[in-house]
Amino acid sequence: MSTLDFRDLPEDRLATTDAEGNRLWIIPARVRGHWKNRKTIFHIVLLAIFVLTPWLRWGGSPIVLFDIFNRQFVFFGKVFASHDAPLLFFVLGILGFGLIIATALYGRVWCGWACPQTVFIEQVFRRIETWVVGNRAAQLAARKAPMQWKHIRRNTLKWILFVLVSTILAHTFIAYFVSWEKLLQMMQQPPEESWTTFLFVIVFTGLILFDFAWFREQFCIIMCPYGRFQSVLMDQNSVTVSYDYNRGEPRVRGLKKDQDPSLGDCIDCYKCVSVCPTGIDIRRGTQLECIGCTACIDACDEVMEKVNRPKGLIRYASQNELEGQAQAFWSPRLFGYLGVMGLLIGGFIFTLSQHQSFYVAILRQNQRPYVVTESGLMNNFKMHLKNPTFEPVEYSIFLDSEVAELAPEKITGMIEANQDVHRPFFVRIPQWETLDERSLTMVIRYKIKGQWVEKFETIRAVLPK
Secondary structure, three states: OOEOOOOOOOOOOOOOEOOOOOEOEOOOOOOOOHHHHHHHHHHHHHHHHHHHHHHOEEOOEEOEEEEOOOOEEEEOOEEEEHHHHHHHHHHHHHHHHHHHHHHHHHOOHHHHHOOHHHHHHHHHHHHHHHHHOOOHHHHHHHHHOOOOHHHHHHHHHHHHHHHHHHHHHHHHHHHHHHOHHHHHHHHOOOHHHHHHHHHHHHHHHHHHHHHHHHHOHHHHHHHOOHHHHHHHHOOOOOOEEEEOHHHHOOOOOOOHHHOOOOOOOOOOOOHHHHOOOOOOOHHHOOOOOOOOOOHHHHHHHHHHHHOOOOOOOEEEEOHHHHOOOOOOOOOHHHHHHHHHHHHHHHHHHHHHHOOOOOEEEEEEOOOOOEEEEOOEEEEEEEEEEEEOOOOOEEEEEEEEOOOOEEEOOOEEEEEOOOEEEEEEEEEEEOOHHHOOOOEEEEEEEEEEOOEEEEEEEEEEOOOOO
8 A cells, every 4th residue: 555745745635545546554753742742641541541440440330331231321339220311411412512612712622632543543553553563764664665574574463463452442342331340251151142242342343453453544534524514613713733824934945044034934844744644734724634633733843943943833823823813712602602511511410410319100000090999089000110229229108198098008118239110009089079189299218328218209199070
């Protein structure tokens, strides 16, 4: 596969394709500098969180668990079941608008700093490639040289490590859904004992290997929709990785500015292009393919330092700043985004405050809602009790009313962890002919984590017409 010539980038097509549409392989040069160091530390923290979280425990349960089979989500000891689905709307809304606000302020900061595509490729797969094959020059030489035994040996080792790392990442991801204990137990059993999980690990390992080891920047350029709508969210005040064209132009190769002060600071060394992981020239302005990775900032600063010129020719800056206009941080659109975010956070807090670890639903029996007997009017109900927690829950339910009574008089019992129960019951109303108020109050008490919790449910009696 051909490699990208960073000194001959086309303007009428993607730089990662040739004139026939074939892919050009990008091998970015190594970069050092202030932003690179910050990103490395940040990425290591993100990787540590991803790998260690499934192993951590909170109150005897996984700190985070997406139990799809049992329709549960565990977060820091709190168990959320399917009846807590409204919380998902607020969580997704907060994450979505958080990304919108970040984009409006700092462009594709998510892509360059926190996206798994960037983190895993930069900190894992490219590091393996550099360790096994060598730096950019060695990788280019290996691709251009005739096939030799040393190239076969290095490529074989590289792909073996790629497969091994992809398998580890796939198992770590699956642990978020089944927990490490169950996953380790499955790994000791034959595959037919857990075919679904086994096949998912195989498929996900293949996807990771395909994406991070081969597809790479093509996902950001071709498939990711985020780059398409970022221009709608950004404006003249959005701070992005930018080239200061006023200071850099007209560019000229070498140090001729020392003889002609009218020339710009850019010495046309193409260092900013050679380190770009998506193969763009930042000097052409904001482009869809730019992921805001800051590699060009460090590369340019290193060159500016060597030629004794001020750093910051490429830096975080807004279009207004580059044009010498006032920087307006606040805008009506940003206030709108923040307003929606505030509503979503408020809704999330309110919904979370109403969360119940023990779920009770009282439903009317539709087939035969009531029966008239000699002892009075019998209303027919059914009760759905669900315990999504990891420990048994003791419950006691009775009717708080002077005009009606529960049959049986009191409902008590124990529900095991992750179990639900359906129980029919009757409400008897002796003097139903003189009943004015149909609303009746049921008191539900349940013992969870050693403490009794009391809640009230209102039911309405059905009277004969």
